[in-house]
Amino acid sequence: GAVVSQHPSWVICKSGTSVKIECRSLDFQATTMFWYRQFPKQSLMLMATSNEGSKATYEQGVEKDKFLINHASLTLSTLTVTSAHPEDSSFYICSARDRGGKRGVINEQFFGPGTRLTVL
């Protein structure tokens, strides 16, 4: 099956610092990647959709200047949490959709293992 990796798997940082999380599709090309956030005992909430070579599309209520997304290639998207604060502590999960699927046909999203961010 399709494999998606994330790095780092966990990170602890001080309030006010910036943190970068990488999402890579290892054995397929992903035109589109998605970033989700999951708080304890809550569902995954879509933050933004990342398209290769273009600007990300953010969901309502997600600050685009705080959560910077770059999708520089078909296998890599990065999420940078700028000036992180304790309320940004969460489990960040990316997913990737296989570019090889037929147009108009839903392609399964394959999820990474997640990154646990703790802001002190």
Add this chain to the structure above:
Amino acid sequence: EDQVTQSPEALRLQEGESSSLNCSYTVSGLRGLFWYRQDPGKGPEFLFTLYSAGEEKEKERLKATLTKKESFLHITAPKPEDSATYLCAVQAVSGGGADGLTFGKGTHLIIQP
């Protein structure tokens, strides 16, 4: 607004005791309904995609079904290794091309030996 409601929130079964998990959804237009399994501290693992009412899919001890309002994940003779949180998500028809998923909160399943 798309909504996904899963029930029960938690379910404890004895090994071998079959049961069903429910996923009710409201969506402007359904492109697909997805079931995932999530273990603690891990990302979701894909199980099934269902596209239209009446569709069924099976994988080992799991069987997913879909109607116009809900989906069921049936688990037959479960084993302790089936313990996990099972997530349901929908993908809505969207002219803008945004294909993110809307997730339910999940059902936390525990299978006791």
